[in-house]
Amino acid sequence: MTADVLIQMHTGTRAYCDFIEKHGPDCIGKNLAKLAKFYPIEWNDEDKSKYLIDIFSSTRDCSAALNACGIRWPRNESEDDMCQELKTLKEMMERANIENNKRKAELKLQGAEGRAAANKIREYIWNCDIDYPNDLVRLVRNLWKHFSTYPRYIKTHLGGSQSAVLRKFEQWCPDAWTLIYNTVGQP
Numbered sequence: 001m002t003a004d005v006l007i008q009m010h011t012g013t014r015a016y017c018d019f020i021e022k023h024g025p026d027c028i029g030k031n032l033a034k035l036a037k038f039y040p041i042e043w044n045d046e047d048k049s050k051y052l053i054d055i056f057s058s059t060r061d062c063s064a065a066l067n068a069c070g071i072r073w074p075r076n077e078s079e080d081d082m083c084q085e086l087k088t089l090k091e092m093m094e095r096a097n098i099e100n101n102k103r104k105a106e107l108k109l110q111g112a113e114g115r116a117a118a119n120k121i122r123e124y125i126w127n128c129d130i131d132y133p134n135d136l137v138r139l140v141r142n143l144w145k146h147f148s149t150y151p152r153y154i155k156t157h158l159g160g161s162q163s164a165v166l167r168k169f170e171q172w173c174p175d176a177w178t179l180i181y182n183t184v185g186q187p
Contacts, residue, residue, distance in 0.1 A: 038186060040177035045163045048177060051187070052141040055180070058187035066134035069183035073130040074172040082130050083172075085157075092154050093124040099151070100124075122149050137180065140169040 043051070055062050074083040081087070100121050107118035124146075128135040147155065147162045158165050169176055 040181045043177060045166055048166050049144050049162065051177075051181075052137070052144060054187035055184055056138060056141055062184050062187075063132075063134045065183045066137050066180065067132055069133065070179045071133040071136060071173050071176055073133065073136050075130070085168075089154070089157060090126050090128075092151075092157060093126050096124050096151050096154060122146065124150070124154075136169075136172070137176075140165060 040047070040051070055066075074086065075081065076083055082090075100123065104118040104121050107114040107121075110117075125142075126139075128139050130136075143158060144162050144165045147158070147165060150158075155161075159168060173179070
């Protein structure tokens with residue numbers, strides 16, 4: 001008597017197998033192990049952040065690929081808007097901009113040194129559209145990259161560290177790294 005048993009493959013393993021199936025034929029005569037070494041299954045936070053920076057710094061435009069890779073903005077229950085956590089973040093950034101603009105105006109009244117200091121105050125730009133997953137990836141990249149410039153209340157909302165920003169992204173989209181890598185590949 002034999003039993004038919006199906007073993008469910010881990011999603012990361014399945015994504016890796018799909019990647020090898022898709023890109024393996026392109027690597028005939030090349031070092032497939034070298035390509036596979038860079039697959040995101042075992043990435044640490046430094047690898048993830050470097051990848052986010054690199055895909056937006058590369059000379060090729062990855063926007064269309066990111067929009068088609070399967071990532072979705074985290075939405076509210078009715079699916080018509082972003083989740084409350086991101087709405088709150090957007091409101092916090094708008095509040096920080098108001099505070100920064102007041103501070104800039106005060107500094108500009110202090111002469112040349114004040115104007116120079118005012119010019120260094122960063123504006124937090126939120127130009128995201130929830131219909132475009134590329135905007136979510138770019139937002140996470142910018143949140144990570146500029147984390148040190150945010151006011152404490154924004155940092156706290158994001159989890160308190162750059163690594164927490166990456167955890168939020170993985171919470172919003174659990175397969176983000178494999179979805180992006182399978183579509184975009186190396187920058």
